[in-house]
Amino acid sequence: xxxxxxxxxxxxxxxxxxxxxxxxxxxxxxxxxxxxxxxxxxxxxxxxxxxxxxxxxxxxxxxxxxxxxxxxxxxxxxxxxxxxxxxxxxxxxxxxxxxxxxxxxxxxxxxxx
Amino acid sequence: xxxxxxxxxxxxxxxxxxxxxxxxxxxxxxxxxxxxxxxxxxxxxxxxxxxxxxxxxxxxxxxxxxxxxxxxxxxxxxxxxxxxxxxxxxxxxxxxxxxxxxxxxxxxxx
Numbered sequence: 001x002x003x004x005x006x007x008x009x010x011x012x013x014x015x016x017x018x019x020x021x022x023x024x025x026x027x028x029x030x031x032x033x034x035x036x037x038x039x040x041x042x043x044x045x046x047x048x049x050x051x052x053x054x055x056x057x058x059x060x061x062x063x064x065x066x067x068x069x070x071x072x073x074x075x076x077x078x079x080x081x082x083x084x085x086x087x088x089x090x091x092x093x094x095x096x097x098x099x100x101x102x103x104x105x106x107x108x109x110x111x112x113x
Numbered sequence: 114x115x116x117x118x119x120x121x122x123x124x125x126x127x128x129x130x131x132x133x134x135x136x137x138x139x140x141x142x143x144x145x146x147x148x149x150x151x152x153x154x155x156x157x158x159x160x161x162x163x164x165x166x167x168x169x170x171x172x173x174x175x176x177x178x179x180x181x182x183x184x185x186x187x188x189x190x191x192x193x194x195x196x197x198x199x200x201x202x203x204x205x206x207x208x209x210x211x212x213x214x215x216x217x218x219x220x221x222x223x
Contacts, residue, residue: 031210037154042203043214050210086154092210093158100146100168101212103156 002027004091006104014112016078021107023072023089031092032065032072033101036085043088047074079111116140117215119204125221126194134189134218136204145187146212147179150201159202162187194222 003026013019023032034046047056049065049072056063060083062075072089086108090101117138126132138145147159160179161168167179176192191198199222204215 033210033212035214042216043156045211045213048210088156090156100158100161101148101156102158106154106156108154 002029002091002093002102004089004102004104006089006107008107009105010108010110012110012112013076013079015080018078019076021074021076021087021089021109023074023104025070025072025091025102028067028070029091029093030065030067032063033090033092034063034072034074035088035090037088037106038085046087076109079109081111081113084109084111116213117204117206119202119215119218121218122216123219123221125223127223128194128196130194131190131192132194132220133191134202134204134220136187136189136215137185138204138206138213138215139185140206140208140213141185142206142208142213143184144207145181146205146207147187147189148203148205148214150203150217152200156203159189160187196222198222 005024032049035043037043047063052067054065060077065072086106088103088106090103093102120135144163146161148156150156159173178190181187201217201219203217205212
């Protein structure tokens with residue numbers, strides 16, 4: 001059974017600081033996704049990582065994937081309050097023809113002034 | 114334009130009732146999904162479906178059933194609602210490698 005573990009689950013950081021969220025998964029997959037969820041809202045796709053060594057950046061967020069280590073990271077640079085949200089990683093699980101996502105438990109990020 | 118829409122947004126009902134949640138996507142995607150997010154914010158796949166194949170997560174009770182009247186819709190029917198069914202239910206559809214999520218339906222069973 002595919003398991004996805006994120007850490008930390010809670011992260012309180014000051015504006016301007018850097019930090020990394022880690023996502024480990026238990027079986028082979030080359031599809032890793034990062035989503036953002038604001039309180040009471042839906043999930044917004046941030047990054048789709050489809051190969052070993054993939055790195056994508058958008059603003060202050062950068063995601064990477066190491067399929068050999070079964071590890072993805074989401075790095076936050078110079079955090080700002082607007083980044084406060086819950087961040088989920090998800091691994092593509094392709095039993096059958098459609099594929100679905102197995103989610104980590106999420107990292108609740110709070111950025112304080 | 115809303116890509117993936119769900120109705121209702123909120124649903125409060127009594128134990129034992131039967132209810133449905135509707136999902137529509139106007140993206141022309143072939144594959145749709147239902148996810149459940151519990152009170153601890155944990156997201157879990159319930160179903161994935163296209164016009165050829167339904168895949169059911171084996172942990173989902175058979176009180177839950179997806180019904181697709183056409184390619185743009187995947188509705189979720191729930192029979193004999195239980196307290197533990199209280200959660201947020203998200204519909205999603207997929208294009209390429211990205212899944213697009215609906216706004217969610219917050220279900221509260223009393």
